[in-house]
Amino acid sequence: MPATLNGQLVVAISSRALFDFEAENEVFEAHDDHAYMALQQRLLDEPAAPGVAFSLVKKLLAFNAGGTPRVEVVVLSRNDPMSGLRVFRSARHYGLPIERGVFTRGASPWRYLRPLSAQLFLSANDDDVRQALAAGVAAARVMPQAARASAAHPHELRIAFDGDAVLFSDEAEQVFQRDGLAAFQAHETQHAHRPLPAGPFKPVLQALHVLQQVPGMAVRTALVTARSAPAHERAIRTLMDWDIEVDEAMFLGGLAKGEFLREFEPDFFFDDQAGHVASAAQHVPAGQVAAGIASALPVKA
Incomplete structure (x- = not known):
């Protein structure tokens, strides 16, 4: 039997929403994806700092404690697959049990929301968010420079x-x-x-x-x-x-x-x-x- 995400809240999130990749993104904007990929490869063993939606994801995944799958978080990113390695390594560093990801190297990834049965999509890319909303998926364009969540309510x-x-x-x-x-x-x-x-x-x-x-x-x-x-x-x-x-x-x-x-x-x-x-x-x-x-x-x- 194939795996299924039925019955779970499925959240799709871009790498820039989950982790602080703003410095890396500046390299991409100033040069090209090859320069960006080279930088990510050099930083492969360096965990990325938490991004604007990190606290949200960490707390959502905490609802799976006890072994009952209630929330699934999937990285859905315009990153290339090699850069995706750093995303997964960073997630592992912070103890985030994220197992699934789709990396499209610059192409819009929103079309994969349907096979994921995602109910929420968070991305820093405005076009991707608008396409997701048009397809009937709740979506928001995150503000990567926004204040981070308070640590006052860990549970x-x-x-x-x-x-x-x-x-x-x-x-x-x-x-x-x-x-x-x-x-x-x-x-x-x-x-x-x-x-x-x-x-x-x-x-x-x-x-x-x-x-x-x-x-x-x-x-x-x-x-x-x-x-x-x-x-x-x-x-x-x-x-x-x-x-x-x-x-x-x-x-x-x-x-x-x-x-x-x-x-x-x-x-x-x-x-x-x-x-x-x-x-x-x-x-x-x-x-x-x-x-x-x-x-x-x-x-x-």
């Missing part, structure tokens, strides 16, 4: 999500962008009892809800949204309709999210708007979900 996985265009569809955001705040508030009040359609990260939240039932590692989730009363009600009622709970909800009414996330201390934060991600990345690991009408908005100075 608790903490993840924060934006609402519209992340957990929920961007139905309401379209009203806001087209007609303004007053129309948005009126629309959400009128439809408070009608659940919002699902966004790309609903399956991820559902998978975390399942992991919350596993003894040992804990899971703490937060909804961090620019919504405020009265538009808060539809978001909460939607989660109730899904029979999914979040531990914390922050209805910030347009306030910058970064300092609130600093206090929550997530292992990762997902948002669709570049400005919110930039604010968050000063304090916590963050990534942009390039989905919905607001994902292309410019960052305000």
Whole structure:
């Protein structure tokens, strides 16, 4: 019988999201893949430093303690196979039980998400993330220079999500962008009892809800949204309709999210708007979900 990943949360992650390969990437950008490969070969026995999503991956893999496979992490990377050796050696150095990887030497790897049955894809490559989202896979472009996760909660996985265009569809955001705040508030009040359609990260939240039932590692989730009363009600009622709970909800009414996330201390934060991600990345690991009408908005100075 062939191996199967059925029943597990499958997370695909690029090498730059898992490890800090920014110095190596500068060589690639300045020269070519041959120079990059030569550098990686010289550094083969030197473990790469943890990257922006390292804490997230380490804690997810901890749910497999006891021998029951619940989470599978697969490296899905534009790296060449030889450079992939350093990725696996670095993972082994840090005690990360990562066994599977796909290395495509510059070609987009997103097409392998389907045979992996991946529910989440994290990459520093914007095109790969957008293609994954278009294929129906929750995906985020990580900010490699973002702050690293706090070490204060070693036995608790903490993840924060934006609402519209992340957990929920961007139905309401379209009203806001087209007609303004007053129309948005009126629309959400009128439809408070009608659940919002699902966004790309609903399956991820559902998978975390399942992991919350596993003894040992804990899971703490937060909804961090620019919504405020009265538009808060539809978001909460939607989660109730899904029979999914979040531990914390922050209805910030347009306030910058970064300092609130600093206090929550997530292992990762997902948002669709570049400005919110930039604010968050000063304090916590963050990534942009390039989905919905607001994902292309410019960052305000």
